[in-house]
Amino acid sequence: MRIRLNTYIACIAIFLCSSIECIYSQKLKWNFGLSRRQSSEVIPHSKYSFQTAKLKKKVIEPGELSPLSDWEYQLSKGWEMIEGYKVRAAEKSVVAQDLDTSEWYSATVPGTVLTTLVDQGVYPDPYWGLNNLLIPDTLCRMDWWYRNSFNIPRNKKGEKVKLILNGINYKAEIWFNRQLLGTMTGAFERGIFDITPWVDYDKKNLLAIRILPPNNPGIPHEANRKEGIGPNGGALCLDGPTFISSEGWDWIPGIRDRNMGIWQDVRVKFGNELEIVDTHVITDLPLPDTTSVNFIVQAEIYNSSKTTRTANLHFNIGGLSAVYPVSLNANEKRMIKLTSNECKELQMKNPRLWWPNGYGEQYLYDASLSLISSGKDTLDVKKMRIGIRELEYELSAYEDNSPIVRLNYNPTAALQDGKPAFDTVKRKKTDNKVRYTNYDGEFVPYLLKPVSSQGIELIKDSLMKEYMVIKVNGQRIFCKGGNWGMDDGMKRVSRERLEPALKLHKNMNYNMIRNWTGESTEEVFYELCDEYGMLVMNDFWLSTDGFNLNPLDNCLFVRNVTETVRRFRNHPSIALWCARNEGFATNELEYMLAATLAKEDGSRHYTGNSRSLNSSGSGPWRYQFDAGWYYRSLAGGFRSEVGTPSLPTAETVREFMAEEDTWPISDVWYYHDWHNHRYGSKTFSDLYKEGMDRKLGPSDNLDDFCKKAQLINYESHRAIFEAWNSKMWNDASGVLLWMSHPAWPSMVWQNYSSNGETAGAYYGTQKACRPLHIQMSLNSQHKVDIINTTLKEYRNLKVEVVVYDKVGKKIRSSQQKVSHVTANALTPVAQLEDIKGLPDFSWVKLVLTTNDGKLLDDNVYWLNQKEWDGKVLTDLPVASVNVSVKNFAKKANHYEGKLIVKNPGQYLAAAIALTLRNAKTDAPIRPAYFDDGYFYLMPGEFKEIRFQVDCKEGVDKMLLRVDGYNVESKDILLNK
Numbered sequence: 001m002r003i004r005l006n007t008y009i010a011c012i013a014i015f016l017c018s019s020i021e022c023i024y025s026q027k028l029k030w031n032f033g034l035s036r037r038q039s040s041e042v043i044p045h046s047k048y049s050f051q052t053a054k055l056k057k058k059v060i061e062p063g064e065l066s067p068l069s070d071w072e073y074q075l076s077k078g079w080e081m082i083e084g085y086k087v088r089a090a091e092k093s094v095v096a097q098d099l100d101t102s103e104w105y106s107a108t109v110p111g112t113v114l115t116t117l118v119d120q121g122v123y124p125d126p127y128w129g130l131n132n133l134l135i136p137d138t139l140c141r142m143d144w145w146y147r148n149s150f151n152i153p154r155n156k157k158g159e160k161v162k163l164i165l166n167g168i169n170y171k172a173e174i175w176f177n178r179q180l181l182g183t184m185t186g187a188f189e190r191g192i193f194d195i196t197p198w199v200d201y202d203k204k205n206l207l208a209i210r211i212l213p214p215n216n217p218g219i220p221h222e223a224n225r226k227e228g229i230g231p232n233g234g235a236l237c238l239d240g241p242t243f244i245s246s247e248g249w250d251w252i253p254g255i256r257d258r259n260m261g262i263w264q265d266v267r268v269k270f271g272n273e274l275e276i277v278d279t280h281v282i283t284d285l286p287l288p289d290t291t292s293v294n295f296i297v298q299a300e301i302y303n304s305s306k307t308t309r310t311a312n313l314h315f316n317i318g319g320l321s322a323v324y325p326v327s328l329n330a331n332e333k334r335m336i337k338l339t340s341n342e343c344k345e346l347q348m349k350n351p352r353l354w355w356p357n358g359y360g361e362q363y364l365y366d367a368s369l370s371l372i373s374s375g376k377d378t379l380d381v382k383k384m385r386i387g388i389r390e391l392e393y394e395l396s397a398y399e400d401n402s403p404i405v406r407l408n409y410n411p412t413a414a415l416q417d418g419k420p421a422f423d424t425v426k427r428k429k430t431d432n433k434v435r436y437t438n439y440d441g442e443f444v445p446y447l448l449k450p451v452s453s454q455g456i457e458l459i460k461d462s463l464m465k466e467y468m469v470i471k472v473n474g475q476r477i478f479c480k481g482g483n484w485g486m487d488d489g490m491k492r493v494s495r496e497r498l499e500p501a502l503k504l505h506k507n508m509n510y511n512m513i514r515n516w517t518g519e520s521t522e523e524v525f526y527e528l529c530d531e532y533g534m535l536v537m538n539d540f541w542l543s544t545d546g547f548n549l550n551p552l553d554n555c556l557f558v559r560n561v562t563e564t565v566r567r568f569r570n571h572p573s574i575a576l577w578c579a580r581n582e583g584f585a586t587n588e589l590e591y592m593l594a595a596t597l598a599k600e601d602g603s604r605h606y607t608g609n610s611r612s613l614n615s616s617g618s619g620p621w622r623y624q625f626d627a628g629w630y631y632r633s634l635a636g637g638f639r640s641e642v643g644t645p646s647l648p649t650a651e652t653v654r655e656f657m658a659e660e661d662t663w664p665i666s667d668v669w670y671y672h673d674w675h676n677h678r679y680g681s682k683t684f685s686d687l688y689k690e691g692m693d694r695k696l697g698p699s700d701n702l703d704d705f706c707k708k709a710q711l712i713n714y715e716s717h718r719a720i721f722e723a724w725n726s727k728m729w730n731d732a733s734g735v736l737l738w739m740s741h742p743a744w745p746s747m748v749w750q751n752y753s754s755n756g757e758t759a760g761a762y763y764g765t766q767k768a769c770r771p772l773h774i775q776m777s778l779n780s781q782h783k784v785d786i787i788n789t790t791l792k793e794y795r796n797l798k799v800e801v802v803v804y805d806k807v808g809k810k811i812r813s814s815q816q817k818v819s820h821v822t823a824n825a826l827t828p829v830a831q832l833e834d835i836k837g838l839p840d841f842s843w844v845k846l847v848l849t850t851n852d853g854k855l856l857d858d859n860v861y862w863l864n865q866k867e868w869d870g871k872v873l874t875d876l877p878v879a880s881v882n883v884s885v886k887n888f889a890k891k892a893n894h895y896e897g898k899l900i901v902k903n904p905g906q907y908l909a910a911a912i913a914l915t916l917r918n919a920k921t922d923a924p925i926r927p928a929y930f931d932d933g934y935f936y937l938m939p940g941e942f943k944e945i946r947f948q949v950d951c952k953e954g955v956d957k958m959l960l961r962v963d964g965y966n967v968e969s970k971d972i973l974l975n976k
Helices: 002-010 084-089 113-119 137-141 235-239 495-507 523-532 554-568 587-600 628-634 650-655 667-671 684-696 702-725 760-768
Strands: 064-067 072-077 080-083 144-150 160-165 171-176 179-185 191-194 205-212 266-271 274-284 292-303 309-317 320-328 333-338 347-349 365-372 378-386 391-397 405-409 456-458 469-472 475-477 479-484 512-515 535-539 574-578 605-607 637-642 732-741 772-776 783-788 794-804 810-821 825-831 841-850 855-864 882-890 894-902 909-918 928-930 935-937 942-950 958-963 970-973
Touching: 080 084, 084 144, 113 137, 160 171, 171 191, 179 191, 274 309, 274 365, 274 378, 274 554, 292 309, 292 320, 292 365, 309 333, 320 333, 391 605, 469 574, 469 732, 479 637, 495 523, 495 732, 495 928, 512 732, 523 535, 523 554, 554 587, 587 605, 628 702, 650 702, 684 702, 702 732, 702 760, 702 772, 702 909, 760 772, 772 841, 772 855, 783 794, 783 810, 794 825, 794 855, 810 825, 855 935, 855 942, 882 958, 882 970, 894 909, 894 958, 909 928, 909 942, 935 942
Parallel strands: 479 512, 479 732, 512 535, 535 574, 574 605, 637 732
Antiparallel strands: 064 072, 072 266, 080 144, 144 205, 160 191, 160 266, 171 179, 171 205, 274 292, 292 333, 292 347, 309 320, 309 365, 365 378, 391 405, 391 469, 405 456, 469 475, 772 783, 783 825, 794 810, 794 841, 841 855, 882 894, 894 942, 909 935, 909 958, 928 942, 958 970
């Protein structure tokens, strides 16, 4: 390891960013992060003192196994935790039952070290203000011990008992009843240990786990006004697989424990000597026909006994049942692969399909694989939820001495031999088999299998160039979504915490999420993506090539990759495996990853680079003053990252910092990601603020500044997605926002705030991503198009284009009938003409209706033909709207209702915002799921809004608050 590390230190690589707007806009060297802590002169300071933590009195909770099924239990109660050095100072061994643990902390498991320390009041909330600076960075430089003492009941399902750890970080030693069971390394490896010989059914059993830190935790850069955000990550990347962003990135500070701990659950499972280890169920549709499905069932079976064992392997799904006899020799482990050739029953007629959000329902079948003995005893069972769907990809590749060819690639068919179909390893220029680059710097892979072989078909598609198209069930999916940098900075990842975020994604009409560098690799994340129809682009734990360091241990990395694939490959939502964010893996690791993915999955595409392999790059991430730039200069291809700042509302800002720090812009803003990366002579935050000032006028208080920001956020986020819409299938196949989900309270990249607040960025995105959508291109042509990202055709629709002056007086309008709107396509319908004859500033409203007047979509744009001077909208007259509530009712676990919002006045009501609040306390109720927001109503217009909100404990009565850019605020009581 020392030789390899010295090699890295000696090797200095320089690369040019793929975009001139790249955050790192200069030539860069390998990033080891800081070599020493920053001086006190640049560390951020608050005008307010830090919050203080109050240590909680320890509550003694006995260990307890909670049943998950007849076979399996979760150990979630009774955990304790303490610093390793205190264990070494104790008089008795950590594995002694009678050890005095009165000074130990009550531990949160699953959870991280920091989660426990915050929960127990050792440290204050690191997300508020500058509290994170109070927490010592030594947490990640020491070992920690966890303990639990619990009874294990006898179980009739089997006499073999296994202890299962579904995720620790970074290393662990596992002790059970004084026995060292083994070790674990890497955040994404399972620990499965046979504890049968040491189980005591008559006494308490003691589990002790030592958590060790990463080898290279690095020194986090504390973001500040003078030095900026700092480098993304550092030395921790050497230790991948782990949460590499926890050293600090440009959207999150350094997490003081680097997410160490038992961050996933701990289980005890009963079984027998003949067991199912891992499963893989592939749904093979005879595309383009989807009226039947063949199941390919793979199960790794292990016989741990000393004699030959036989049983029947049963597969059950949706009324279908298949049985296959198996026989294994003593101590044999074998992969059983079943197809309809071996079991004719593995075929289902007229299956209900799983579709991405907007393209159909997300139907999930309950399925199981069971081992049944000759005596009809169930020896083992694996239960899962299966979505019947098949993935294909259109992409470009090349063969020896041949031009680039366009392919339809079906991994299920092409990878039946378990070998990769493509090679993306970069070799010497003298070798023909080198990944190819076009004049734009975009790469295509080398094709290892001949064109027209099984699963690889030649197609003609000149419009898509080299770019990838993802297909589900034979249909192209126009991908719209966002990046999750991390679900939560402290890895608090329960279903209760994560499900609202997935609901928000669905409500924004997204159909894809990128699991950036694999920071959210856990079961519940994929379960929720299955349920809400989010395709997942799943990265592994590598970031920017030529900048972020490569992992030191390739075998460890691939071992964690193998575990990840085996655990989660049955989830229909996972659409892509990706080696690296913004670059390629090293040649050695690339070969290992490609071989592993082909062998362990074989039903999905593996791409070696998020940025430039069959993709159109990444970035920019700065605010674009001219939204038309996206249409003219950027939109096209499949792009995994493009972003723009997204300041939250003033109410949210006040929730995570003291009032004294909210205005003027303070150090606390910079610590919470107020960006001062440079773009030319300006910083990112300069460009954002100056753009707001030029369009809406300068602000002298927080409320005005954040209020104006929402209009800017709405426009910029809508423009990104509508720019890609305008080129749908004309070389554009998808775009993912950087970022959709915040990992902590942030001042930058996010569709919604970490508290669930939805504002301008959210509703601008929601509007642009509507499945049936009318839009106007923000370039010189001002084309009006209907974007249909559904599989439904529409006929006999109407389009109205109306122009209003600044205060809402109608200037002109035109109507056009649209006889046919093609499914899953762009339909051009009109063009805004003679704009020179319009006032210097005007509003353009597009309305799409059925022939009988039912509203399907609408959209409002500002059109300014002069230079913005900050004064155009400063004198808008105040408007007032009326709201009536219809059908408001409580359902099983939520409330839902309908609102009729009407503008009875003579002036337009701009950016109408709707929020829900507790009628007793006036506290906001978040998140709430409205199907429109920050919308415009012209004089005399009304709009129907549907909404839903989850039931909240302690909330009996709710208020609807209505306000807007020029709208008089009012409250309406929803449940009287």
